[in-house]
Amino acid sequence: MSFMNPCLKFTVACALVASGLSGAERRAGWRMERGENRELFAIPRTWNHDFDGPTGPYRWGIVSATCEQGKSQSPIDIVPSQTVGSASAAPIVLNYPKTGLVVENTGHVIEVPYETSAFAMIEGTPYDLLQFHFHTRSEHALNGALYDLEVHFVHRAASGQLAVLGYWVKGCNQLDTTCKPNLVLDEIFANAPETKGEKDTHKELNPFEFLPVRRTGTGGVLENYYSYEGSLTTPPCSEGVRWFMSKDVITVANESLKKFRSIIGNFPTYKNFQFNYRTSQPLNSREVRSFGSN
Numbered sequence: 001m002s003f004m005n006p007c008l009k010f011t012v013a014c015a016l017v018a019s020g021l022s023g024a025e026r027r028a029g030w031r032m033e034r035g036e037n038r039e040l041f042a043i044p045r046t047w048n049h050d051f052d053g054p055t056g057p058y059r060w061g062i063v064s065a066t067c068e069q070g071k072s073q074s075p076i077d078i079v080p081s082q083t084v085g086s087a088s089a090a091p092i093v094l095n096y097p098k099t100g101l102v103v104e105n106t107g108h109v110i111e112v113p114y115e116t117s118a119f120a121m122i123e124g125t126p127y128d129l130l131q132f133h134f135h136t137r138s139e140h141a142l143n144g145a146l147y148d149l150e151v152h153f154v155h156r157a158a159s160g161q162l163a164v165l166g167y168w169v170k171g172c173n174q175l176d177t178t179c180k181p182n183l184v185l186d187e188i189f190a191n192a193p194e195t196k197g198e199k200d201t202h203k204e205l206n207p208f209e210f211l212p213v214r215r216t217g218t219g220g221v222l223e224n225y226y227s228y229e230g231s232l233t234t235p236p237c238s239e240g241v242r243w244f245m246s247k248d249v250i251t252v253a254n255e256s257l258k259k260f261r262s263i264i265g266n267f268p269t270y271k272n273f274q275f276n277y278r279t280s281q282p283l284n285s286r287e288v289r290s291f292g293s294n
């Protein structure tokens, strides 16, 4: 996931947090560019997802030590045969009213901020929905395999605890009769701004038109999922994030996927690298729990 608590809107402070550097470090980076402080030359001013690049996922430890040293990092490879089954159901009730669709290009993800009051009820605690965004390929693997895309719905409880509900998305050929049209995702990617910091406002959005959850009137219920304790999947890779990955998968047309990847390739510093996912991190001593049917 990509979420910089508590930056709901783009501000200078948020940009600093998003770079993973303090104000002093960024100023040092600025001096470095002018050759005034060679010692600081190694401090990257930005990070990206290019695996071969100097500021890519395998080097995020330079940006935030937690990315390298954390023991509860996300994403992970979910292996169903090694998960712990739950005897009782634990449905997550989703209350996401319709809202005006705003699509934002953050320079690392395409994000839809959620300004209407919306929440997920998890084990009796309400978690407010802050935004949702997309990664391609998927971040979580299933039995070692990646899907084409992953959506992250980022929530926060009054205590500050973060919970992310993730959904795998599979690309499909529109000519294939099993390819279900996904008008909401088509609309989001067709209208996603091509430049960092830009925001486009469009027609009304109803997330239940594309989420693979059981509908209940105006709401929905996530019943089939895996859960574990993890982290943000982008710097600063902070831990203590509750993860819930839906077992039911969304489909999207390959054309929309292609459009999304071309936008990523145009993110600052991505230089046509058309992916924004982090690879699986060690599970260590964590347990992955399985709820609902498979």
Ligand SMILES: [Zn+2]
Pocket (backbone or CB within 6 Å): 001, 002, 003, 133, 134, 135, 152, 233
């Ligand atoms: Zn994310």
